[in-house]
Amino acid sequence: MRKSTVLVDMDGVLCNYKKALKDGLLAAVNPNEEKYPQSRIGFFSYLEPMPVALEAMEKLQKEHDVWICSRPSFPNLNCYTEKAIWVRKHLGYEMQKKLMLVPNKSMVIGDFLIDDSLKDGQSEFRGELLHFGSDLYPNWPEVLKRFNL
Secondary structure, eight states: OOOOEEEEOSBTTTBOHHHHHHHHHHHTTSTTSOSSGGGSTTTGGGOOBOTTHHHHHHHHHHHSEEEEEEOOOTTOTTHHHHHHHHHHHHHOHHHHTTEEEOSOGGGSOOSEEEESOSSSSGGGOSSEEEEBTSSSBOSHHHHHHHTTO
């Protein structure tokens, strides 16, 4: 039997992007600092995991073909490497090999997409979109219920 393909976003789903962005913006009191913290070298490689995200990925991988599907930050060319560093550090080398960085998620084929955003092709995704952070899927425990895990 074929396993379902589950695509998981990074920023705001696996990584606590909003906290880092907020902390970076609050820290940017010096006018000479970068206005957009996500453009700083190192920003993406040091993001904290979202609560329960790493455990949830482990559970999903036992039952499904799980891939990471993230949109890169185009102004920060280092984000391509930094996202790979984050995945290898927190999820291992095998998951790093399953990291896709795409500007439009509607171009990727899968059965499910777990994403917190709706502005980069997620609404046109041809599988089932699980809108992370929404009323229906506010957190990882609720997402796992969708997969009976």
